[in-house]
Amino acid sequence: MxxxxxxxxxxxxxxMKGNLPNKEPERQQQWEEENMYERVQERTKGRPLFVLHDGPPYANGDIHMGHALNKILKDIIVRSKSTMGYHAPYVPGWDTHGLPIETALTKNKKVKRKEMSVAAFRQLCEDYAREQIDRQREQFKRLGVRGDWENPYITLTNEYEAQQINVFGEMAKKGYIYKGKKPVYWSPSSESALAEAEIEYHDKRSPSIYVAFSVKDGKNVLAGDEQFIIWTTTPWTIPANLAITVHPDYTYVVIEEGRQKYIVAEGLLETLKTELEWENPTVLKTIKGRELEQITAVHPLYDRESLIILGEHVTLDAGTGCVHTAPGHGEDDYIVGKQYGLDALCPVDDKGYFTKEAPGFEGLFYDEANKAITEKLEELGALLKLQFITHSYPHDWRTKKPVIFRATAQWFASIENFREDLLQEVRNVKWLPEWGETRLYNMVRDRGDWCISRQRAWGVPIPIFYGEDGEAIINDETIAHVSELFRQHGSNIWFEWETKELLPEGFASEHSPNGTFTREMDIMDVWFDSGSSHQAVLEEREDLVRPADIYLEGSDQYRGWFNSSLSTSVATTGKAPYKAIISHGFALDGKGRKMSKSVGNVVVPNKVMKQLGADILRLWVASVDYQADVRxxxxxxxxxxxxxxxxxxxxxxxxxxxxxxxxxxxxxxxxxxxxxxxxxxxxxxxxxxxxxxxxxxxxxxxxxxxxxxxxxxxxxxxxxxxxxxxxxxxxxxxxxxxxxxxxxxxxxxxxxxxxxxxxxxxxxxxxxxxxxxxxDHVQLTDMPEHAAVSEDERRLSRKWDQVMAVRDDVLKALEKARNEKVIGKSLTAEIILYPDADWKSLLENAGDLAKLFIVSKAGIGGDKQTAPASAETFEHTAVEVRPAEGETCARCWTVSETVGNDEDHPDLCEKCAEIVKTHYSQV
CATH class of the missing domain: 1.10.730.10 (Isoleucyl-tRNA Synthetase; Domain 1)
Structure with missing residues (x-):
């Protein structure tokens, strides 16, 4: 036998082996054929609604590890909620407008944009975006992400754009939208204004210069033979200089060095001695900053004045305390210049080249002009020092090239008018991690007005009409009409139809007595697009609701989608579009470095899934502390x-x-x-x-x-x-x-x-x-319910926790005996326990101790004090290990003295012999 x-x-x-790379696609195909998303929604219908609103990834290129981290986190949440008592729909989305798609067509696809109409180019952009959506959709589905993939939201669709127009109109109605000429981040490489969210900082080598401005009219405060010293790292902005700003409360000194008199802040004098290599400057006079107001200096390059003005933004962190002020090239400069009636002079065009308003430098690219301007200053005797520094400088996040501040006519959303409402809503939101509240609060508190216009082709048009007198026309009638037109025909009609065809029939305005109108050709910032999703998705779709329970995105979205969504929602509804914000970190390589193709350390989700499977990638996502950067x-x-x-x-x-x-x-x-x-x-x-x-x-x-x-x-x-x-x-x-x-x-x-x-x-x-x-599917079931443990169960648990502690002691004693060759496998052993008195009854009532400890025989001797010297002593018991007496059963492998007692089965212990005879007589 x-x-x-x-x-x-x-x-x-x-x-035993999962073979996930091959099996997962088959499983996903099954889910798709069985309409699993719809089945889940049908099963949970009527439960409390839980909405995780998807922040739209940009429709361009294959997904990267950041995408995978983000989408898997969302899927874990949605799947868990749908099995924990909620109805949790998930509508994925895509952000589709903006420069990257334009660039992909003109550079990668070699599309000649200048040779086609705007509408034709925009159609190519849409076609390309839809191709990218299809590509990314399959990759997201391969991650195992369950969602309404056949009905996603896309920012280029008619219904989305129509709702975005409504958001814009509501903000305009409340007086939050205005047009103004002021300095904004301008990207010469993109030929467009940028929002703060589109800026990233990289190190840049720049010239650092000290320049002297001779006093023209000292207003009886100065003698007139002095020179103000300014410091700047942007020599190219000197042609736009209109003023020098000093702090009203700082003390300034007139010093004499050699045969020249200079004016600088007293608090920076010691630093400037070293910087400008002054041997023995003599202080001739001290003056409060406010006393210098309205004094004029001579521009070092041109025959015009530079006015001395007062500003609270002046600091003593660096420079001279006398700040070079070009209102057309800096936000602080613009604000303080406006108080003194200074023009926002900006002699640089859309591509970053000097115009005729900068005589002597016309046609030069701004960055290349640094050298020419510095040489001219030196020739005129105004340059005191030139050196080069490497500092953190703003760059266009798309082209990775430096940006400038440039005054242009732009459309803005006035944050100031509802800033307090924004801050209150930030306080009302739940934040994970908690520091997210402080981060967004400070951003909202400190941000300026939002530049929402862009000088590009691929985006949602700004729905503004102009009268014959140049006045902007926007009201409920025009907004409702344009919104409905976009819903029916899409926004491309803005670039295809005549202006009169875009206006309501019979529309008239006092601004156009002859009935002639023009329209705005700028488009909206892409952050306005995605930031309108609370209206265009959560309100538009019947299966969702505003506010969403959660927005979950990378930590870069505090300045991006979290911010723009909050601004548009509070502006139009008075409330945040989300109840909670969860942010995650970035995916880094194993050494904590940013992934880079040039370094060769990029981990690609598609490759991981082909080698290991999506479940391994998902398990990795679950294993990390995603609120920080992950490796x-x-x-x-x-x-x-x-x-x-x-x-x-x-x-x-x-x-x-x-x-x-x-x-x-x-x-x-x-x-x-x-x-x-x-x-x-x-x-x-x-x-x-x-x-x-x-x-x-x-x-x-x-x-x-x-x-x-x-x-x-x-x-x-x-x-x-x-x-x-x-x-x-x-x-x-x-x-x-x-x-x-x-x-x-x-x-x-x-x-x-x-x-x-x-x-x-x-x-x-x-x-x-x-x-x-x-x-028939686990995802069509609920998780086991949370249940309190009763007092009886707690007592039982405590008892067995103690038994488990003794078991740990026994395992240690067996391991030592095995190492010392006292026994072989644990089934060759017999153990005798010598527990503390209060643990003895515990072990006596623990059932079959031999089975519990996986030995052939186990018993209880006396207490710890009576244990033999050979026993191993632990906190609550002593354990004696010795070889079990008897023979090894050929069936159960325990050592038993009953082996051989049964004549029919002499190789078996009595217990096994009885089982075999009773149940396996035919074997």
Whole structure:
């Protein structure tokens, strides 16, 4: 007889290897064919609504690791909410307007924009954007992200643009929209104004110069033979200089060095001695800054005056305390210049070249003009010092080239008019991490008015008409009409139709007595596009609602989408568009460096999925502290893959041991379960509670660790190890065996439901093998409910926690005995425990100690004081390990003195012999 055939070994077709790269696409195809998103929505209809509003990624190029991190985090949230009592639709979106698509066509596709109409070029932009959407949509779906992929929101669609026009109109109606000429970030490389959100800072090498301005009229305060010294790192702005600003409360000094008299701030005199290599400057006079007001100086390059004015923005951090002021090239300069009636002179054109308003430098690119201007200043004797410095300088985030401040006529949203409302709404929002509140609060508090116009072709037109007198016309009638036209025909008509065709029929205005109108040809800032999504998506769609429960994006969106959405929503509704903000960090390489193609450290999501599978990538996302910057590398992914392997093996072991278990007939009632099994179900409930809290608090790393620890420690290292003896050796219908299977069934079902939001492909695969589930897909079920642990259960748990502590001691003693060659495997051992008096009854009531400790024989001797010298002593017990007496059973491998007692089965212990004779007589 082969006793091996009498053992109930695990049997399952669930494969050991996941083969995720090949199996996941098949699973996703199944979900698509079964309309899984719609089925989930139908199942949860009527529950409390939970809306995570998708911040639209830009429709250009393959997805990168930041995209994967973002979309997987969102999917984990939406999947968990839909199984925790909510109706959680997910509508993905795309941002489609803006310069990158124009650039992709003109540079990469070699489209000759100048040779076609604006409308024709815009149609090419739309076609390209839709191609990119299709490309990215497939990649996002490959991540396992569940959503309404066939009905996403896209910022170029008619209905979206129509609602965006309504947002603009409402802001204009409230007086928040105005046109003004003031300095804005201007990108010569893009030939367009930029918003603060489109600026990033990089190091730049710039000339640093000190320039002397001779006093023209000292107003009886100065003698007239002095020179003001200014300092600047932008020599190209000197032609636009109209003033020198001093602080009204600072003390200034007239000093004599050599034969020249200079005026500088007293607080910077010592620094300037070193900088300008003054040997022995003599202070001739001290003057308060306010006394210098209205004094005039001579512009060092041109025959015009530079006025001395007062400004609170002057500091003593660097320079001379006398600030070169060009109102056409700086925000502070513009503001203070406006108070003195100074023009916003800007002698630089859209491409960054000097105009005729800068005599002597016309036609020079601004950056190249630095050298020519510096040389001219030196020739005229006005240059005191030239050196070069490397400093942080604003760059266009798209072209990566430097920007300038340039005064142009632009459309603005006046933040000042509703700033306090914005700040109050920031306080009302829940922030994760908490520092996000301070970050956005400070941004809103300190930001200037929002420049919303762009001088490009690909975007939503600014719906402004102009009368014959040049006055802007915008009212409820024009806004409603343009919005409806865009909803019917799309915004391209703005560039195709005549102006009169865009106006309401019979429209008249006092600004155009002859009935002639023109229209604005600038487009809106793309941040106005995406920032209008609360209206164009949350209000437009019947399955969503405003405010959303959550906006979740990268930390760069505090200055981007979080900010623009807040501004447009508060301006139009008085409320924030979101109840909570969650932000995540950036994906870095394994060494914490920014990913770069030139460095060769880019980890590509598509490549990871082809090699390891989406569930490994998703498990990595769950494992990291996503609120900070996160690292990813091949080594890190290997570690995550090892955790996945352990989870999968745990699932497989339980499936294998449930192969002969039918829950409807074999389940053991809860009240009939032995204490150890009840203890494991308590542990399972504690896990359920912890995991649900982790999902509720958006702390997915804790979910990851709790699931991993439970599978590897509570199950693999403890319970499954103990259970093997009973599962394999006892008869199939043995009640204790069925009790273990009952626990394993409930545990496996719960674990799969708990893990499904993170590893949905694997969870569905396991679910297919679990007998008698209550749904054909795990994602069509709810997570186990949170339940309080009763006092009786807590007492039982405390008892078994103590038993587990003794078990740890026993394992240590067995390991030492094995190392000292006292025993071989643990089943060759007999242990005798010598517990403290108050632990003795605990162990006496713990059931079969030999099974618990996986030894052949176990008993309790006296207390710790009576333990032999050979025993290992621990805190609550001493453990004596010695070889078990008897022979090894050929079936259960325990050492027993009963081996040989049965004549028919002399190689078996009495227990195994009885099982074989009773249940396997035909074997």
């Amino acid at each position: 082969s006793y091996k055939e009498t053992l109930l070994m695990p049997k399952t077709k669930f494969p 990813i590398s091949d080594d890190i992914l290997k570690q995550v893959a090892e955790v996945y392997r352990k989870l999968r093996n745990t699932f497989r072991f339980m499936l294998g041991n449930l192969n002969d278990f039918t829950p409807s007939t074999d389940r053991v009632a809860a009240e009939e379960l032995p204490e150890l099994e009840r203890y494991m179900l308590i542990k399972l409930q504690e896990l359920v509670n912890k995991v649900r809290k982790g999902y509720d608090d958006y702390q997915f790393a804790s979910v990851y660790h709790d699931l991993h620890n439970f599978c590897t420690i509570e199950m693999s290292s403890f319970y499954m190890d103990i259970a093997k003896d009973t599962l394999y050796i006892e008869a199939a219908d043995n009640k204790y065996r069925r009790a273990i299977q009952t626990v394993m069934y409930d545990t496996l079902t719960a674990l799969v439901q708990l893990a499904a939001p993170i590893i949905p492909h694997t969870a569905e695969e396991v679910w297919d093998f679990i007998p008698e589930t209550n749904a």
